[in-house]
Amino acid sequence: MSVDSPRSRSRPGGRSERIREAVGAAVLELFRERQFAFGVADVAERAGVHRATVYRRWPTRGELIAEGLSSFFQVVSVPDTGAWASDVHALAQTLAHFFSDPVEIGVVSSLAADSDPRASEVIQRHWQPYVEAMIAMVDRAKARGEVEAGLSSGRIVEMLTAPFVMRTALVRIPVTDRQIREVADLVIRATADDRHP
Template sequence: MAETRPGGRTARTREAVHAAVRAMWAEGRDPLSVREVSARSGVHEVTIYRRWKTVEALALDVAVTRMNEESPFPDSGDLRRDLLDWVRSVADRVGTPEGFAFYRALAAATSARGAGQGPATEEAAVHLRRRTEQIQRVLDRAAAAGAPRLTVEHVFDVVLAPVYLRAIFGYAAPGSDLEALVDRVLDTP
């Protein structure tokens, strides 16, 4: 995929479309349609389809961009505190309409990966891979300093999965018992 310039029309278009999607998610509008995004952003539908191919690919691009720009994984050197700060942030976001739409977009897009969703989906997959690699580097540094050796997959399974399931099924508040989840993953041999 060709590199896009950091400024110019392409950047302005992407910014307008992203802002429209995020505003609609904040209003609880999910799922979205390209027609609605076009009307809200002022960007023609053809341009949106040409850049993202599907509304799912667009949602994934918005979700991954937001995650990478606004929610870096903490790296203070105190793994327990970093995990708690991170999972609290996730639990707080998933409890909002925009946050829930964000996670729906990630789930939908990752299940559609490889199904010909187009360059935006592949680009977002690259960003997700970078994100998991970044988290793994933090976990590896913590292990080198004496913390338990953890994998991103294990942290996701033990810490994040319960938060998402609580948000989806509503059997408990997404932010309940977060310290217990973090302690459980840290106590894993």
């Protein structure tokens, strides 16, 4: 062992990068086509890469899924209409579609059954930007006095998202437009600032 850490030179050159992208794309394609009924072997074949390569670079299933997600950003335009009620209705609609996406369902389902505790971190990282944007939306409404300031923004966001996650990934009964409206209305009622009716 030499003193100055001999730190092996990384080599993120052309081929490795090409493989990264091919594998990530393969994961996404498979989620779309087969929901979550596929294995590492399928990913390797689809990417035109040897199984061993996939296992070496993505030791856990979570890392492999995360790789797929890294090039997958749904356009989640968190609304900012200036009014809490219309924001919530628009967001509920958006969320219902977001969680109906085969990739999203596949990711959620796969990671839910992953015994590796780090699997849940993958989901959290993936959702983080969306969650932050939604919390910001709640906070804007608080600033406008439309939402009672003492309520937990995190809990409000959970109350709006969790029902859709549960329905699409677990119960697997499609949500109707009416139900989307009902959820939004309940959230609006829950958050209304009593002093500004």
